[in-house]
Amino acid sequence: xxxxxxxxxxxxxxxxxxxxxxxxxxxxxxxxxxxxxxxxxxxxxxxxxxxxxxxxxxxxxxxxxxxxxxxxxxxxxxxxxxxxxxxxxxxxxxxxxxxxxxxxxxxx
Amino acid sequence: xxxxxxxxxxxxxxxxxxxxxxxxxxxxxxxxxxxxxxxxxxxxxxxxxxxxxxxxxxxxxxxxxxxxxxxxxxxxxxxxxxxxxxxxxxxxxxxxxxxxxxxxxxxxxxxxxxx
Numbered sequence: 001x002x003x004x005x006x007x008x009x010x011x012x013x014x015x016x017x018x019x020x021x022x023x024x025x026x027x028x029x030x031x032x033x034x035x036x037x038x039x040x041x042x043x044x045x046x047x048x049x050x051x052x053x054x055x056x057x058x059x060x061x062x063x064x065x066x067x068x069x070x071x072x073x074x075x076x077x078x079x080x081x082x083x084x085x086x087x088x089x090x091x092x093x094x095x096x097x098x099x100x101x102x103x104x105x106x107x108x
Numbered sequence: 109x110x111x112x113x114x115x116x117x118x119x120x121x122x123x124x125x126x127x128x129x130x131x132x133x134x135x136x137x138x139x140x141x142x143x144x145x146x147x148x149x150x151x152x153x154x155x156x157x158x159x160x161x162x163x164x165x166x167x168x169x170x171x172x173x174x175x176x177x178x179x180x181x182x183x184x185x186x187x188x189x190x191x192x193x194x195x196x197x198x199x200x201x202x203x204x205x206x207x208x209x210x211x212x213x214x215x216x217x218x219x220x221x222x223x
Contacts, residue, residue, distance in 0.1 A: 006150075041216070046211040089150050091150075091211070
């Protein structure tokens with residue numbers, strides 16, 4: 001089955017800096033890669049996604065890049081704000097296998 | 109319809125008791141999924157339904173776990189003879205199946221504590 005590795009497990013940045021979270025996957029048949037944000041006491045919320053026929057996608061301060069050859073994809077958050085602080089999960093489509101999560105802390 | 113609803117939000121039960129959780133998906137979504145999430149981990153897939161058919165259940169953690177979606181709308185997840193290791197957040201999600209399926213919409217989860 002699919003295996004998704006996510007790094008780093010925790011990330012602390014200063015407000016206004018950029019944050020990058022990286023994931024690798026094992027199943028070359030996976031073709032859809034969403035990212036979720038989870039705040040305390042809530043379920044994961046989809047923030048951006050990318051399909052395998054696209055190398056990059058951007059939505060305001062958030063972007064995702066995909067390298068199918070290397071089987072890795074990354075989340076980029078620019079101009080971070082305190083409200084970006086949360087746990088972020090990557091996932092790969094098979095039966096939506098999740099990475100272990102990254103706790104992002106944005107210091108004001 | 110404002111999203112995926114799960115009930116209860118919290119459940120404390122004694123070891124050995126049975127518990128049942130309910131999930132109401134987004135009304136136009138035909139697929140419904142159950143995940144378990146333990147502290148500090150990503151959600152772990154358990155089972156999913158397309159309409160009333162349970163299409164994948166091999167990932168249910170043991171035969172103490174079962175799920176139903178009798179009319180293709182809401183679903184229930186039951187855990188029999190609960191154990192302390194069952195303590196976790198149980199998440200439900202739904203989606204509209206199809207070629208361009210996007211990521212699921214998750215509910216807020218049911219947090220189970222087994223004492």
